[in-house]
Each structure stands twice: as C-alpha cells, then as structure tokens.
Amino acid sequence: MGDFEYQRAVVLGLGAWVVLWVIEGIRRVYFHPLSKFPGPKFAALTLWNEFYWDVVKRGQFIWKIDEMHRRYGPIVRINPHELHINDPDFFDELYAGGKRDKYQWWVNVAGAPGSGFATVGHDLHRLRRGALSPFFSKRSVTQLEPVIKQKIEKLSKRFETASKTGEVIRLDAAFMALTMDVICDYSFANDRKYLDEDDFKLEWKETIMGAFSAGALTRQFPWLEELLKSLPRPFVKAVNKNVHFFFQWRDGVEAQVVEILEHRETKTTLSTRTIFHTLRDGDLPPQEKTLERLCDEGEILTGAGSETTASALSKIWFYLCENPDKLRKLREEVVRAMPDPDVLPPWSTLEQLPYISAVISEGLRLAYSATTRLPRIAHEDLRYKDWTIPAGTPVSETITLIFLNPTVFPNPESFEPERWLARAADGTQRLHKYFVPFGRGSRQCLGMNLAYAELYLTVTMIVRRFDFELFETSIKDVRIVHDFFVAAPDRSSKGIRARVKELAVEKD
Numbered sequence: 001m002g003d004f005e006y007q008r009a010v011v012l013g014l015g016a017w018v019v020l021w022v023i024e025g026i027r028r029v030y031f032h033p034l035s036k037f038p039g040p041k042f043a044a045l046t047l048w049n050e051f052y053w054d055v056v057k058r059g060q061f062i063w064k065i066d067e068m069h070r071r072y073g074p075i076v077r078i079n080p081h082e083l084h085i086n087d088p089d090f091f092d093e094l095y096a097g098g099k100r101d102k103y104q105w106w107v108n109v110a111g112a113p114g115s116g117f118a119t120v121g122h123d124l125h126r127l128r129r130g131a132l133s134p135f136f137s138k139r140s141v142t143q144l145e146p147v148i149k150q151k152i153e154k155l156s157k158r159f160e161t162a163s164k165t166g167e168v169i170r171l172d173a174a175f176m177a178l179t180m181d182v183i184c185d186y187s188f189a190n191d192r193k194y195l196d197e198d199d200f201k202l203e204w205k206e207t208i209m210g211a212f213s214a215g216a217l218t219r220q221f222p223w224l225e226e227l228l229k230s231l232p233r234p235f236v237k238a239v240n241k242n243v244h245f246f247f248q249w250r251d252g253v254e255a256q257v258v259e260i261l262e263h264r265e266t267k268t269t270l271s272t273r274t275i276f277h278t279l280r281d282g283d284l285p286p287q288e289k290t291l292e293r294l295c296d297e298g299e300i301l302t303g304a305g306s307e308t309t310a311s312a313l314s315k316i317w318f319y320l321c322e323n324p325d326k327l328r329k330l331r332e333e334v335v336r337a338m339p340d341p342d343v344l345p346p347w348s349t350l351e352q353l354p355y356i357s358a359v360i361s362e363g364l365r366l367a368y369s370a371t372t373r374l375p376r377i378a379h380e381d382l383r384y385k386d387w388t389i390p391a392g393t394p395v396s397e398t399i400t401l402i403f404l405n406p407t408v409f410p411n412p413e414s415f416e417p418e419r420w421l422a423r424a425a426d427g428t429q430r431l432h433k434y435f436v437p438f439g440r441g442s443r444q445c446l447g448m449n450l451a452y453a454e455l456y457l458t459v460t461m462i463v464r465r466f467d468f469e470l471f472e473t474s475i476k477d478v479r480i481v482h483d484f485f486v487a488a489p490d491r492s493s494k495g496i497r498a499r500v501k502e503l504a505v506e507k508d
Helices: 003-031 041-045 048-056 061-072 088-096 104-110 122-136 138-143 145-165 171-188 202-213 215-220 223-230 233-239 241-261 275-281 291-322 324-337 354-367 399-403 448-465
Strands: 075-079 082-085 168-170 376-378 382-384 387-389 394-396 466-470 497-502
Touching: 003 041, 041 048, 041 075, 048 061, 048 075, 048 215, 061 075, 061 082, 061 399, 088 382, 104 215, 122 138, 122 275, 122 448, 138 145, 138 448, 145 168, 145 171, 145 448, 145 466, 145 497, 168 171, 171 202, 171 241, 171 275, 171 291, 171 448, 202 215, 202 241, 202 291, 215 223, 223 241, 233 241, 241 275, 241 291, 275 291, 291 324, 291 354, 291 448, 291 466, 324 354, 324 448, 354 448, 448 466
Parallel strands: 082 394
Antiparallel strands: 075 082, 168 497, 376 394, 382 387, 466 497
C-alpha cells in the first residue's frame, strides 16, 4: 500500500469513527431509554462531563449534581447511563426496597474487585457479607471492647504527654491512628502501632486521602492502577511517595493474609481468632478464599475502617471546641455516667445517654459519611412519582445532599445536637428516617457497630479527661469542598490541630 492509499485509509477510518460517535451521541440524547428524563444534554452525551468535574476540577461533580437538581427537579440524568434522585423520602425505597446490584463502572473506584464492597451481584455479595457479618454484630463488637479501650488508653497517654509539653496535635491524624490500630488488630491480631508514631503516622492519613482522591480517575480508567503496580517501586517512590507508601501498605496486608492462609501465625495470632482466620477455616467455597480476594477484602476493611470513624471523631471535637456550651452540657452528662475518670463504662451504658447520642449523630451528619453517590441497579422497573425507571438502570442518591437538605435539617451546616432530641407528636425520633450515614438495606455499612463503639468510648474518655484549644484551625478545615468518596476540606487545610489541656477533675 502506497503512502496515498495509507493516508486515505486513515482518513476514512477516522471519518467512520466520527460518524459512529455522532450517531451514538444522537442516540444517547434523543433515543436512549433515559432520554425522557430531565437533565443537561451534554451530561447525557458523554462521561467526559463527569471526568472534567471530578478529575480535572477535583471532586466537584457532587456540586454539579446539586446544581442540576436545582434546575431540573428531584430526578435528573447525570450521565449517559445513570439517574440521580435528590429526595430524602425515596432513599429507603431505592436502597432497601428489594434486591439491588451495584454498578460495575462505579465500583471500579475501589480498586479491590474481590471485596464485598466492590461486589456487583446481590447474591454473591450476600455470600461474602454473610461470612463477615458475625464479626461486626453488636455482640462481637461488645466482646472487642477491651481492645478498643486499651487503644483509647494509649491515645490518652499521648494526650497527657502533649498537655505537659504544649505540643500541637493533629487530631485528625491521632484519631485515624486509633481507628487503624483497632481494625488491624481485629482483622489480623497485628495492629500497625500508628498510635506509637510521633506524628500518629500522618503519612498514612495523607496516603489514604490520596488514594480516595484518585478514585474518580480509577473509575474512568481502571487499567491505570494495574499499570502503576507494574512499574518498578523505586521509580514509583521517586515520582510519588504517597503512591509508594500505598503499595507498601497493600504489601503489608498481603503479607498478613499470606501468614494466616499458610498457617504461619505467631504465638500472638495463634491464640487469637481474627476475621481472616475464620474466613480461612469457614465454609466459603475455595474460590472465595484465594489470596487475591482476601487481600482485596483486607484492603477495604482497613482502609474504610480507619478514615470514616476518625473523620467523625475529629469533626465532633472541632465543633465541641467551637461550642463550649454544648461541650459543657456533654461533660456534665459524661461525669454523671463516669464518676471515676479511670473507669470507662461499657458501650451498652453509654449509648443510652441522650446527649452524647445526639452529639455523635450530629457529628456523623457533619462528617457527611460517603460523599460520592451510591448507585444501585434494580431488577425490576422502579416507580418514582410520575416516572418509571427502566429495570437495569443505575440510580443513585447522595448522603451528603440529604444531610445538607435545609428542609430536613434546618441550618444544615450548623452543629446542633439538640435537633436529635426533638420528638414527633407520636413520640418517635422524627429525624431517624433521614439518618443514613451507614446507608440502608443489605449493603448497609458492615462496620456500623464497630464505628459506634469507637465513637461512644472515645468521645466519653476524652471528654472526661481533656480539653482542647484549637490551633490555627477554622471551619475551612472541616467543611466539605471536595468529594473524594469521603469529605475533603479546602486543599490549603493543614488539618484539625489543637493543644491539649488535661482536666483537673476529681472523682465524683
């Protein structure tokens, strides 16, 4: 083939490609099953719209979705394949109304396809979750209390030292070290000892947030992670130290899983039945016990199990420091329940206290939970108001938009624990229906009970023993600006920082 024929073939090929995409674009906008739904035409045309707002503009698509709803109403088509609903009263129907699959394109964000979190099909998810659920039942978490208390006590010792030296503490890093050590101890009987690190292993927090922020890119181009993993580690370290540390962390997860799968436990782990020991010895089919799948499970458990609860703890303390009257009211309740500052009551006692429960609920609301929308696929047509949503359509709501809904939560950006104490005329807690930080239905957050235990026990201990004075920290270090699957503040933030003051309290 001569040069002219080659050039002509290239031009014809490109022309055909352009024509096909024009035809596909016309189909998406005007003849697609979702074309009848409201929304901007450009969003219906291409996923590059979402790529721009979430990757180029870094986690801003959540606000574009909110803007779409303000313009088009409670149901909108946000990309060529997906609908989004902004209606707190429809949340339960969408997430707990029957069998729901996840959306394969969306779960690419996890980078851990073998995990329960990233499992698409309802039935396979049920199998995988069934193996893990007993470990996260209320009974099992109650039995874990001594481990949680021991690590809170270690954190407390660090705070005591800081109160004497005047050291400024990164509270967000400190609480993340706590939750990370707890989940690693529970999963592998081998915690990372981040509470022992001088800076509470701040590198871990920065790395996990970096991984979360890259999720939108991974969703668009899932092969990128495999490409990065194939590169020489010295090169990765030279280019991005956080990515290198992330890979090291994954190697650590794998090493711990391998040790358990090959029965090479230490004396410590031999005497402790952890999550992965039970998965190894349980009745799951062999394909569910492969090293790759269990590593994916371990990666999600330790990653998700550390960030979300730590974020809630950090924000609770920020808002308590900013609202001394609410801190005073909380401390009065805590002192009555914990007259001896050295004896922390059980979680079962603390969760009965009304004001600390209200503080924790409000803290979870303002931590925003998972900030990225959570698509579900129903096997049957869904009915939303006058709309019939075709079976097989990814449909999502966004927890953050519910928590910032001024109709449900007046003054939504204000820290008002009292809102959770209000009762409806029939005596029920009127906001319970809209309290969804852990989701709803069969895909509800697996670690909900563990999170609650950590929150109640940690808040109680710290309130009873310490005060904090915020250091160069303001609302910009707390308020959500970027959606990186979890809430991220303004990029100039240096974290939630404070000086610690040990309380001179007497035993009641």
